[in-house]
Amino acid sequence: MPWITRGLKDGIVTTRYPKRPDGYDRTWRGSVSVNQSRVDEPPASGDLESVASSCPTEAIRSENGLPRLDRGRCILCGRCVELYSDLFTLGPDFENSVLRRESLVVPQAAESEHALTDLRGELHRRVRALRRSIHVRHVDAGSDGSDEWEIAALTNPIYDIQRLGIFFTATPRHADVLLVTGVGTLGMADPLRRTYEAMPYPKVVIAAGAEAASGGIFARCYGVNDGVGELVPVDVWVPGSPASPFGLLHGLLLAIGLLPRRSASRPPEDEARQ
Amino acid sequence: VITVLTDTEVRLTDLPATVAAILARGSRFAGLFASPRGSDVRLRSVLVRGKLVELVDAIVPDGCSRYPALTPAVPPAAWYEREINDLFGLLPAGHPRTDPLVLPLVAGSPPPRPGSPVRAARAELDLSALPAHLTGEGVFTIPYGPVRSGVFEAIEYLVETPGENIPHLRSRIYYKHRGVERRFENLVPADGVLVAERVEGVASVAHALAFCQAVETIAGTDVSRQASLVRVLHAELERVANHLDSTIRHTEAAGQAVALARLTVHKERVQRLRSRLCGHRFGRGVVVPGGTSGPPLVSAREALRQVGTLEPAIRSDIHLLYETPSFIDRLRGTGVISPEVARVHAAIGPVGKGSGQLDDARIDRPYSAYERLGVESPRPRDEGDALARQRVRSEEMWSAFHLVRESLDELNDLGLPHRWSVPCEAESGEAVSWCEAPQGEVLYLVEMAEGRLRRVKPRSASFHNLALFPLAFPKDIFTDFAFIEASFGISVAGASG
Numbered sequence A: 001m002p003w004i005t006r007g008l009k010d011g012i013v014t015t016r017y018p019k020r021p022d023g024y025d026r027t028w029r030g031s032v033s034v035n036q037s038r039v040d041e042p043p044a045s046g047d048l049e050s051v052a053s054s055c056p057t058e059a060i061r062s063e064n065g066l067p068r069l070d071r072g073r074c075i076l077c078g079r080c081v082e083l084y085s086d087l088f089t090l091g092p093d094f095e096n097s098v099l100r101r102e103s104l105v106v107p108q109a110a111e112s113e114h115a116l117t118d119l120r121g122e123l124h125r126r127v128r129a130l131r132r133s134i135h136v137r138h139v140d141a142g143s144d145g146s147d148e149w150e151i152a153a154l155t156n157p158i159y160d161i162q163r164l165g166i167f168f169t170a171t172p173r174h175a176d177v178l179l180v181t182g183v184g185t186l187g188m189a190d191p192l193r194r195t196y197e198a199m200p201y202p203k204v205v206i207a208a209g210a211e212a213a214s215g216g217i218f219a220r221c222y223g224v225n226d227g228v229g230e231l232v233p234v235d236v237w238v239p240g241s242p243a244s245p246f247g248l249l250h251g252l253l254l255a256i257g258l259l260p261r262r263s264a265s266r267p268p269e270d271e272a273r274q
Numbered sequence B: 001v002i003t004v005l006t007d008t009e010v011r012l013t014d015l016p017a018t019v020a021a022i023l024a025r026g027s028r029f030a031g032l033f034a035s036p037r038g039s040d041v042r043l044r045s046v047l048v049r050g051k052l053v054e055l056v057d058a059i060v061p062d063g064c065s066r067y068p069a070l071t072p073a074v075p076p077a078a079w080y081e082r083e084i085n086d087l088f089g090l091l092p093a094g095h096p097r098t099d100p101l102v103l104p105l106v107a108g109s110p111p112p113r114p115g116s117p118v119r120a121a122r123a124e125l126d127l128s129a130l131p132a133h134l135t136g137e138g139v140f141t142i143p144y145g146p147v148r149s150g151v152f153e154a155i156e157y158l159v160e161t162p163g164e165n166i167p168h169l170r171s172r173i174y175y176k177h178r179g180v181e182r183r184f185e186n187l188v189p190a191d192g193v194l195v196a197e198r199v200e201g202v203a204s205v206a207h208a209l210a211f212c213q214a215v216e217t218i219a220g221t222d223v224s225r226q227a228s229l230v231r232v233l234h235a236e237l238e239r240v241a242n243h244l245d246s247t248i249r250h251t252e253a254a255g256q257a258v259a260l261a262r263l264t265v266h267k268e269r270v271q272r273l274r275s276r277l278c279g280h281r282f283g284r285g286v287v288v289p290g291g292t293s294g295p296p297l298v299s300a301r302e303a304l305r306q307v308g309t310l311e312p313a314i315r316s317d318i319h320l321l322y323e324t325p326s327f328i329d330r331l332r333g334t335g336v337i338s339p340e341v342a343r344v345h346a347a348i349g350p351v352g353k354g355s356g357q358l359d360d361a362r363i364d365r366p367y368s369a370y371e372r373l374g375v376e377s378p379r380p381r382d383e384g385d386a387l388a389r390q391r392v393r394s395e396e397m398w399s400a401f402h403l404v405r406e407s408l409d410e411l412n413d414l415g416l417p418h419r420w421s422v423p424c425e426a427e428s429g430e431a432v433s434w435c436e437a438p439q440g441e442v443l444y445l446v447e448m449a450e451g452r453l454r455r456v457k458p459r460s461a462s463f464h465n466l467a468l469f470p471l472a473f474p475k476d477i478f479t480d481f482a483f484i485e486a487s488f489g490i491s492v493a494g495a496s497g
Helices: A002-009 A036-040 A045-053 A079-083 A113-130 A146-153 A186-198 A210-214 A245-255 B012-024 B075-088 B180-184 B189-196 B201-219 B225-253 B257-278 B300-322 B325-331 B339-344 B349-353 B386-414 B461-466 B478-488 B492-496
Strands: A031-034 A060-063 A066-070 A088-091 A134-140 A166-168 A177-181 A204-208 A236-238 B004-009 B028-037 B040-049 B052-060 B066-068 B091-093 B140-144 B156-161 B168-172 B429-437 B440-449 B452-459
Touching: A002 B257, A002 B300, A031 A066, A045 A060, A045 A066, A079 A088, A113 A204, A134 A146, A134 A186, A146 A177, A146 A245, A146 B201, A146 B257, A177 A186, A177 A210, A177 A245, A204 A210, A204 A245, A236 A245, B012 B028, B012 B040, B012 B052, B012 B066, B028 B075, B028 B440, B028 B452, B040 B075, B040 B440, B052 B429, B075 B091, B075 B461, B156 B478, B180 B189, B180 B452, B189 B201, B189 B452, B201 B225, B201 B429, B201 B440, B201 B452, B201 B492, B225 B257, B225 B300, B225 B325, B225 B386, B225 B429, B225 B478, B257 B300, B300 B325, B300 B386, B325 B386, B325 B478, B349 B386, B349 B440, B349 B461, B349 B478, B386 B478, B440 B461, B461 B492
Parallel strands: A134 A166, A134 A177, A177 A204, A204 A236, B004 B052, B066 B091
Antiparallel strands: A031 A088, A060 A066, B028 B040, B040 B052, B140 B156, B156 B168, B429 B440, B440 B452
């Protein structure tokens, strides 16, 4: 009985995201960006070598004399921002999910807008039937454990993804979306594939976190497949280490074509903006 | 309290008897670890009693692929010896079970040998190497996992049962084995801490702290008081978040919908406070060799204000939970680990404390700022059930909040340090260090040569305590499983390595 009144005590705590931006302090690490002004005026190539080698996960490389940052490898340690604050910025932006692995590399080289539209169109055709009721099956393919906390947080009253028609399901037979975390360990390769195969069509796969995209800091370890991209056909890539609840929410909404126009008018792939 | 560390070397054949003799004097078995010494392998057992840490070493000479097992005389060595067998190919002769634990390799393929100069090739697994094991007539095995019903880490439990009871249970943890130990090798300590933070992601601060303390011991570095306080601040908030998580899983299993909703909100608020303090929801990037990366990002006064709203809200809900019979009834008498079993199997953390094993590294072997802040000893308990473990966790939450307030107060009074991180030029040497993570004692064995990490062995409390999990089902049935698992508070990533 006392729980009933207690349940009403705090009123509504749920975020308005994605309709409105959330008030959660924007001090935390969402993503690293390459400063546009310095891209136009690149540093000497020798410098760029040391910039690239400063990254503990080899997320930075030099391309035609310009620094490129792979958010699929970036673990947000902030080393590059500390050493080369003129080149890199650590920002709170979490709306960084993309439809292609290559699009995690920023700033994005001028790419075929056409190909991206095709990709988005194909995904939207696939998920059209699912829009108002999405069932998500999570599989841990070798995470460090923090990713599961962030995914579990999505069902708390603050994120409350049920309000968006998104539900977690215990069985792959009911699942529309496969949400994969972790580096893709050797031991999880088969269970992951079996889960994917057990899901009915249409199905969508989300790789959550830099570890799922590339193995993160554990890339090339002896027990690791360097991400899950080789194991299942990934449709949406969510960067982060781990991907934050808001980042995951953005990835889920991107996967099912439910991002409101505010975000849709600024496709997350266009990271060249600053 | 001044910690006393002793190191003795014995003949390989004397190792089991020596360790057993030290344990007979009341020490606790904290682990057995292997490290290459040229083409030999050194086995090091760590034995702890209060402020005394004893290291007993023995050399397995080159060409020798067996050694006399400790397990028959020292039961808690069982998982350590199986792990060493998997990673080094050293067979513990006389061990009751030598099937693979963390890495079921194809027969004849080379083991990864952490610490050896040869880079480990990608492993090849042979899952047929894992035995199926049935104990009696009318018993069948229910495999549960690795893909489980809900958002969980991957682990497989093989439940052998005649129906309702669980007379036998085995945990398969190899699914998540990444090979984290080898990832540290050849890194500089500043990069090594990034790996440490990801060994067991929900206890990032504890792992970073234990790792950095080992490096600082090698370098002979003293961390500033302010940096130590910031370390305590983050380590204790991590404890609150983890203990809330465990409580949340209890309320979920008990179907306490309102409590579940409220506690998940509290946990999210703790995570947000952590991210406001440092920019990361799991406190990553705070602890660095030589200190911390900087001051908290919000003022001590503001942080105190937020703690001041969080703590009473959490306390009030947890107290109400303890007055809710439909909750308490599911935990009381569930998953009993008797004090005797806990002692023999050297249980640590809340699992040990719920069964009368009160060791706490913050109190008995104080590090960082803990000694002067003063940590309250947990109330002795010997019920050993899920409720006792839950009560240990809530008491630890209150003392964690106390420590958080104390460190913020002192930070406020002290003002800025000369430097938040002092230069930590570790060259060569080795060190053992410890830290009381939310799951229990974390150990780091670190060896360095020429400024780089040569061998790092993290031992999470999850690995150590998970070995006791099958012992917690003396008279419990299927529907108790979720409670017993939640009350252990295991992170599989930490156990699998």
